[in-house]
Amino acid sequence: PAITNHMPTAELQALDAAHHMHPFTTNNELAERGARVITRAEGVYLTDSEGNEILDGMAGLWCVNIGYGRTEMADVAARQMMELPYYNTFFMTTHVPAIALAQEITKLAPEGLNHVFFASSGSEANDTNIRMVRTYWAEKGHPEKTHIISRKNAYHGSSVGSGSLGGMSYMHAQGGMPIPGIHHINQPDWWGEGGEMTPEEFGIARARELEEKILELGEEKVAAFIAEPVQGAGGVIVPPDSYWPEIQRICDKYNILLIADEVICGFGRTGNWFGSQTMGLRPHIMTIAKGLSSGYQPIGGSIVCDEVAEVIGAAEFNHGYTYSGHPVAAAVAMENLRILQEENVLDHVRTVAAPALKTALESLTGHPLVGDLAIEGMMASLPLTPHKESRAKFATDKGTVGYICRERCFANNLVMRHVGDRMIVSPPLIITPEEIDVLITRARRALNETH
Numbered sequence: 412p413a414i415t416n417h418m419p420t421a422e423l424q425a426l427d428a429a430h431h432m433h434p435f436t437t438n439n440e441l442a443e444r445g446a447r448v449i450t451r452a453e454g455v456y457l458t459d460s461e462g463n464e465i466l467d468g469m470a471g472l473w474c475v476n477i478g479y480g481r482t483e484m485a486d487v488a489a490r491q492m493m494e495l496p497y498y499n500t501f502f503m504t505t506h507v508p509a510i511a512l513a514q515e516i517t518k519l520a521p522e523g524l525n526h527v528f529f530a531s532s533g534s535e536a537n538d539t540n541i542r543m544v545r546t547y548w549a550e551k552g553h554p555e556k557t558h559i560i561s562r563k564n565a566y567h568g569s570s571v572g573s574g575s576l577g578g579m580s581y582m583h584a585q586g587g588m589p590i591p592g593i594h595h596i597n598q599p600d601w602w603g604e605g606g607e608m609t610p611e612e613f614g615i616a617r618a619r620e621l622e623e624k625i626l627e628l629g630e631e632k633v634a635a636f637i638a639e640p641v642q643g644a645g646g647v648i649v650p651p652d653s654y655w656p657e658i659q660r661i662c663d664k665y666n667i668l669l670i671a672d673e674v675i676c677g678f679g680r681t682g683n684w685f686g687s688q689t690m691g692l693r694p695h696i697m698t699i700a701k702g703l704s705s706g707y708q709p710i711g712g713s714i715v716c717d718e719v720a721e722v723i724g725a726a727e728f729n730h731g732y733t734y735s736g737h738p739v740a741a742a743v744a745m746e747n748l749r750i751l752q753e754e755n756v757l758d759h760v761r762t763v764a765a766p767a768l769k770t771a772l773e774s775l776t777g778h779p780l781v782g783d784l785a786i787e788g789m790m791a792s793l794p795l796t797p798h799k800e801s802r803a804k805f806a807t808d809k810g811t812v813g814y815i816c817r818e819r820c821f822a823n824n825l826v827m828r829h830v831g832d833r834m835i836v837s838p839p840l841i842i843t844p845e846e847i848d849v850l851i852t853r854a855r856r857a858l859n860e861t862h
C-alpha cells in the first residue's frame with residue numbers, strides 16, 4: 412500500500428528506521444525510539460501524526476521566516492513548473508526567474524554587492540566561496556593567497572569544503588576534514604570563554620586573534636576571513652560590540668576578503684535584511700540560503716561585490732551546479748521576498764516580534780538553570796548553568812542538560828534546539844506576541860522538568 416499520513420505512526424516509524432538515513436542522527440536509535448512524524452504545518456505550528464500541535468520555535472532549521480502554509484508560494488511553484496520547470500544557466504543561457512531574483516537580491520543587499528552566483532544550499536554556496544576567493548586572488552596575480560581563516564564552532568555547511576570552513580570539531584573528526592589551507596581562530600563567546608575580562612576587552616582580544624593568524628601565515632598567503640555576523644548553530648553567540656569593528660579594521664589593513672555567512676542572519680532574522688547591516692560590516696561576499704525562500708524550495712547563493720565579480724568575470728569560472736538558479740526555486744524565492752516586503756515583515760520583527768521575544772525570554776532568566784540571555788532580533792540563546800554568578804558549566808560538558816531540556820520541550824510540544832547546554836530559539840519571523848506567550852509557557856514548563 413502507498414505510504415501516507417493516514418498510516419499508523421508506528422508503521423511509518425518502522426519504515427523510516429528501515430530505509431531512511433537521517434542527517435546528524437544516531438540512526439540505529441531510530442528503530443528503538445522512532446522519529447516524530449510531522450504531517451503538516453500552518454503559521455508557526457507543526458502537526459504530528461498523533462495530531463499534536465507543536466510550536467516551531469526554530470522555524471524549521473532557522474529558515475521558515477514567513478511561516479508555514481502560504482498558498483501563494485505553492486501557486487507560484489505550480490505556475491513556474493508548467494511554464495519552465497527546469498533550465499540551466501550554463502553556456503550562455505538564462506531565464507527570467509534567475510534574472511529577476513538576482514536583481515531583487517542585489518536591490519536588498521548593501522551597496523556595492525551587485526552580483527549573485529546561485530546554488531541550492533548554504534553548503535554549496537560556501538564551496539563556491541572557497542573557489543571564488545582563491546580564483547579571485549589567482550586572477551589578480553597572487554596565486555599563493557589561498558588560505559582562509561574561519562572560527563572554531565562556526566557552522567558553514569556539511570559538504571567537505573563548507574564543513575572544513577566550519578569549526579565543529581565533532582564534524583572534523585569524521586571523513587577527512589578540514590581540507591588544507593583552512594584555519595580556525597577562537598569565537599567571541601564572552602559568556603562561555605570570557606573569564607575575568609569585560610565583554611569589550613574580550614571582543615578586542617578575540618578579534619586580534621585574526622591579526623595574529625594573518626601574521627603567522629603571512630599576509631601574502633591569506634585570501635579571506637569568513638564568519639557569521641551572529642554565530643547561529645554554534646549557540647547564538649552575539650559578539651561584544653567591540654568585536655566586529657576590530658575585525659573590519661584588520662581585514663581592511665591586511666587586504667583580505669571578508670565573507671559574511673548570512674545563511675541564518677539574512678532576510679530579516681536580525682531585524683535588517685542582512686546581519687552585516689545590523690553588525691556594521693562591509694563584506695565582499697555574503698552567503699545566503701534558508702530565509703531566501705523561507706525553506707519552501709532549496710536555494711542559496713553568494714552575493715558578490717563589484718570588484719570580485721569583475722575579476723572573476725574576466726576568466727571562465729569553472730564552477731556551478733545543475734540547479735544553480737533553478738527556475739522553480741528562484742520563482743518561489745522571489746515570491747518569498749515579495750511577501751517579506753509587502754507584508755512589512757521586517758517592521759514586524761523590529762517593532763513587535765523581537766521586543767516581545769526579548770521581554771518574554773528575559774522572564775526566563777530568573778529560572779535557577781538559566782545563566783543568561785543572548786539575543787539579536789529573532790535569534791536567541793539561554794545558556795544553562797549550575798551556578799549563574801560564576802557562569803559555571805555542567806560537569807559533563809557534553810550538553811547532557813541541554814539535551815534533556817530539549818527533549819522536555821519536545822514533550823511539551825515546543826521545538827527548541829540545544830547546542831551543548833545552550834537552549835536556542837529562532838522562530839518564524841511572523842510569530843505574534845500571543846504565540847510567543849505560548850512558546851514561553853511551554854519553555855518554562857520544560858525547564859521545570861529538566862533535572
Ligand code: PLP
Pocket residue numbers: 472531532533534535537566567568569639643644672673674675700701711
Ligand atoms: N551557513 C550557516 C551559517 C548555516 O547556519 C548553515 C546551515 O545551518 C549553512 C551555512 C549550511 O546551509 P545548508 O544546510 O543549506 O547547506
